[in-house]
Amino acid sequence: MASIRKRNDKWQAQVRRTGHTLRTKTxxxxxxxxxxxxxxxxELDRSTLAYDPSSLDRTSVGDLLRRYARDVTPAKRGKAxxxxxxxxxLRQRWANVTLARITPQAFSQHRDKRLREVEAGTVLRELGLLQAVFETARQxxxxxxxxxxxxxxxxxxxxxxRTRRLQSGELTALLSACTEGRSEYLRPGILLAIETGMRRGEILNVRRRDLDAENGLLSIxxxxxxxxxTIPLSENAARILIELRAESTDNDARLFPVSANAFRLAWERCKRRVAKHLPDIEGLRFHDLRHEAVSRFFEMGLSVPEVATISGHKDPRMLFRYTHLKPEDIVAKLRKTKLRVAA
Known part of the structure; x- marks a missing residue:
């Protein structure tokens, strides 16, 4: 439906079509x-032909997922x-349901089933991805x-x-077990994670050109x-990176020339060797070393802005999720302060 009317010596045109917003121009x-x-x-008539509600009967949830994986996922950092x-x-039964018949209940049931198998955080990420797929299809x-x-x-x-931190003897045992494995990069990777608070992916992506050894800085x-x-480096972190850098003269070369999966498998094998003597090590994740590093930074006396500069956290609330100071260390600090005041 269209209309043209005169307003203030000008002509205002309007076009209405079901399923489309009102078009107006003067x-x-x-x-x-x-x-x-x-x-x-x-133009609207042509798009209306494509915007056919009956297409919902011909399109399945799986069709949306495959299109999203082909067109959207490859551009993401976490594409793998x-x-x-x-x-x-795509292996779920609801993936074969058409868009005309899919209901929230299918995903509510999926949520409940997955909560019996994995942690709530994993389920949240799955639901978030599914919601993004449907929103992309709509928009x-x-x-x-x-x-x-x-x-x-x-x-x-x-x-x-998570509040998991390294327990007594765990780091020593892990580093010792590294020497028994085939990966020469696991030991420096573990040490760098604790010294810098870097994520596993950040460590594995460090290139020779990123290190400014003279000023003790590393670009990420x-x-x-x-x-x-750009993060400041401790003496230990700088030494590790300088040693790795000496292995190549190519500035584009990665200091850890291993795949993420190979590094992960080396980490799991290392934990299994340690678990023979320290069974609790099985619950330790590599990301917990970042947690350990941030906690140690605070125990050293670094301020929130200083720690955030190293860790990359933008929200202090997120930063404190990684920060779990040892109560016994705080007690010792309080008592030391009290004694100094008394003196």
């Missing part, structure tokens, strides 16, 4: 307004893990979904942040948050 003369109406109606997650989705692919079925699915509450151009940062 012209100086009526002929231009009529020409715009005809062009706009033609997301692609694997989508592969798992960018002109899929005529009346609503996002994930929008009404209750999200589980994530568990409190690719981070989880997509915000590059």
């Amino acid at each position: 012209f100086i003369n009526r002929a231009d307004a009529k020409r715009w109406v005809r062009q706009t109606e033609l 893990s997301e692609a694997k997650r989508i592969e798992v989705f 960018e692919w002109d899929i005529p979904l009346p609503e996002n079925p994930l929008a009404k699915v209750r999200k589980p509450k994530a568990a409190n942040g 151009p690719e981070t989880k948050t997509d915000v590059p940062r």
